[in-house]
Amino acid sequence: MFAIVRTGGKQYRVAAGDKIVVEKIAGDAGSTVSLGDVLFAGSGGETQDVSGLTVSAEIIAQAKGEKVIVFKKRRRHNYRRRNGHRQQHTILRITAIGDHKAENEARAEAPAAVEA
Template sequence: MFAVIKTGGKQYKVAENDVIDIEKLEADEGATVEFDSVLALGDTVGLPTIAGAKVTGEVLSQFRGEKVIIFKKHRRQNYRRKNGHRQFLTRVRITGFAGV
């Protein structure tokens, strides 16, 4: 069985024991988190969410993602700007579904 959850402005298709990297959650390592915004659960599709459905997960780690380089340039103007960004992420293992 699979579920589609929404967190951090993105949607993820998850199954039990999947490990996903999502936008940073304020939770310690080893903590249990619940995702209430379940868009689909198996064959059931919510309008827009399924009432009472929850997906639970365990926080494995907090880390920063790969560096993304931002480079801006204006031709013939000697204008060059180089910047970098590393997003804060949370690694979560999906442990189960509730409210099926």
């Protein structure tokens, strides 16, 4: 199953178990967040109703992106300005879409069969 969610002004296609990098979301590493702005959901060729559907994700890390150099210059006026910027972002692991969980997480929650 997959879903298209909107966060930070951008749209992402996610499935359970995926890792994505999004604009900064408040929270510490290891905490769980819920992405409620689901635009589309489906499985194979079928679509699913998205009313009330949420995507659960775990914050892996808070990080910074690559440095972008901002350089301004005006010719023949001895004007030069150099500035840098590093965008803050959050790395997420999608744990579940609605009630569909990631396979490795579903296996961990299922009780192990005891052999006699």
